[in-house]
Amino acid sequence: MYPVIACGRCFYCQHGYRNMCLNRRTVGYEYNGGFAEYMLVTREALELGNLVEVPSGVSAEEAALAEPLACCINGLQVLSLEPGETLVVVGAGPMGLMLTRLARISGVGQVIVSEPNEQRLALAGEMGADVKVNPAREDLASRAREATGGLGADAAIVTVGVPGVAWETLRAVRRMGRVNLFAGFPRGQEAKVDLNLVHYGMVTVTASQSATLTQFHRALTLMATGKIDLKPLITHRFPLSQGPQAFEKKIALEGLKPEILPGLG
DSSP states (O other): OOOEEOOSOSHHHHTTOGGGOTTOEEBTTTBOOSSSSOOOOOHHHHHTTOOOOOOTTOOHHHHTTHHHHHHHHHHHHHHTOOTTOEEEEEOOSHHHHHHHHHHHHTTOSEEEEEOSOHHHHHHHHHHTOSEEEOTTTSOHHHHHHHHTTTSOEEEEEEOSOOHHHHHHGGGGEEEEEEEEEOSOOOTTOOOOOOHHHHHHHTOEEEEOOSOOHHHHHHHHHHHHTTSOOOGGGEEEEEOGGGHHHHHHHHHTTOSSEEEEOTTOO
16 A cells, blocks of 8 residues: 555645655554554545555565655665666665665666675675675775775665764765755754755755655556565564564564464464
């Protein structure tokens, strides 16, 4: 189910951006979500086409990742990446790994991934990263310039909700490069930024959040055609009765994507 229940009438809905709807309500926020054997799908959601048939060959476990994959499709589209360009992915959690794989199959020239967790960094290599950087030991900007003949990356996407990390990423892109603040950030937190780095470098700072229904459909198509395999990201499976343990794993950053499966014994 595409989780954004939009009004269908506001400026953003009329222009195809339901994820930006001024009156949006979202399953899991304003409506109770999927941590149950059954859930109520509203009439509005049905009329808007939010209930999407899972393609043949895509398991329920994989289909549950359609929404985050759609968000990654949105993130890369916002950056307007061209074939052969260099992309920096900051963070190799589930979203960073999805972005890495998506960038690789989308024609990006090289992908540089920055991640302090060595296990996740190794998995980033398996997902298609050409250059792996541990920011606890190496300077990301220096490695990005080294990989691009001293120029800097064409674009970067930040999947870590740490303001200082986000603005440090500006140093890793070239003049006229683009930086997408993909991650959400804690409310009330601010970051210091060298505005001249943006001004004189003519760096574009943008963002993306959620996804459109079209991008949701595309995510399922990528899975159905075998273009992207997200099964390695599902590291834990829990029955409904053990839902709290799934959240404990997630909070402790153990594994990648724990899933709660109502049918699991």
